[in-house]
Amino acid sequence: MLPFSYALRNLFRDPSRLLQTVGGSAVVVLLLIAAVALNQGMDSVLSASGSSQNVILLGKGSEESIERSEVGIDAESAAATSISGLKEILGVTAISGEITYQAPIRTASGVEEQALLRGVFETALLVHETVRLTEGAFPGPGEVMVGHLAHRKLGVTQKDLAIGKSLYFGDSEITISGQFTAPGTVLESEIWFDRNDLASLTQRDSLSSITLRLAEGDIDDVELFTFQRNDLELASIREDLYYQKLSLFYEPIKIMTWVTAALVAAGAIFGGLNTLYAAFAARIKEMATLQSIGYTRTALFISLIQESLLATLSGTLIAFILAWLFLDGQTVPFSVGTFTLTLTPGVIFTGLITGVLLGSLGTLPPAIRCLLPSLPKALRSH
């Protein structure tokens, strides 16, 4: 076996080639890390947003989108009295009729951006158990409370959404009365209005949905209600399943992320392979000399693998550092919320495997080209 120092020193034979290989693998690994983190972040925020204990009642035919759904206001009281097994907290039934709406909101600094608005009463806190009011008060008339990540959706700073600041819906001024968290869920990017206010601002006389929290009851009880009260034209879906379906809606975006990452990575891989080809081709005679001394092709192949692994794993390390500095913890807004990019063990493992595969599989074609020719022919090469 050739000493490891041989592989190490070979790396620095041609600094520009080393730079290309390390840079190329850093780009590939960084792209894959970003793609995995992006998709995992989106999946995780959507899966955390729904609870299997919650059931959403929507207008029949609008099961795909809460925003397009319309439910009569009287359906809320009918559901509360007719469905058995709903959770009760301090004598209050955990049921929340809500208006969900997307509309441009302007901040006091003049920034106007599409925002996720939810019109609720305080009972919303009984069904959305992840929501915690961290500062201020639940919104009354003329007020809103903002999610911890709503500023990312609006593209402003957190200070712009401080308590006491104003927001504008059309010409109407609303004051921020509170701030809330709902860790890891899409709710955290929303702006919650008093339900009557939002109904009036959006000129609606109906709800978008009703969310129920089950105690000992199950979805069958809710479905029975929707059949019995056919006149209300309701459909039911478990909240976690709703977000699962929503996740499928984003599948094309995820595929596009992978395709883009794969295309850029392919370019970097071909560039890297080309560099390795050039680096190894220049050493065909040296490899042949080492074989004439008595080194087997396996020993030389291992040394070449060590060499390229050193380069690609250095690139991987650089990618991890860049990802840690510029990706980890970054929040990314999307149409129904905001998610956080996190360097989870899964993301790091993917990056590491990519680095190892680049170094090992990427070495195969140039190494074969370098070691396959007959020894007399290789010794004569230039």
Add this chain to the structure above:
Amino acid sequence: MNPLISIKSVSKTFSKGNTTIKPLENLSLDVPRGEFLSLMGPSGSGKTTLLNLIAGIDSPTSGEILIDGRDIAHLSRTELTKWRSVHVGYIFQLYHLVPILSAYENIELPLLLGKLSKAERKEKILAALDLVGLGDRADHRPSELSGGQEQRVAIARAIVHDPDLLVADEPTGDLDRDSADSILTLLNTLATEHEKTIVMVTHDPKASAAAHRTMQLEKGRLVEESRTPLSSLS
């Protein structure tokens, strides 16, 4: 006494497209242990092919190649590689030193294939460096050495693991006269005083004169043999 090298009816055939080339045809040759043999001949006469067969770099199409009684003609590529690591030292025209390694490390390469300790390796490398007269150049890289010095390092690398057989392909072809003479003297010393069997390919009659015996090849056959008078060798 049995010869170290015994070649019996060896032929080598290459195919290039539809053409068949026969660089060696039914060649037989014995080389006694400790002999310094020179192979001469015009380009394409088959001398390098013969050298590669003797060194186990290539295999013949037919015939036997016995080195110290072992037929290497039918060994696999891996078996030949392992055989070379023990029995052969190869000296190239252009030295073929690894540029990123020092003279010491280049010479150490064959020893790393064995089971010697670091101290044992050091002892052998320093002895080889002294033998080729480069005791003070151990830490130099090939780029810091002259052509003659590089070839001396290459010779030290070829002999450090104490093989019976040294093969040299135009070892003085890239050197000036003075350097060439000193290399030839060194090779002659290795054969005469250290009982190494040396087979050298050369175009240079002066280089050939340093060998004990010269054989002329033409179109893959041995056509002439001459012995160098002992008086001119000294």
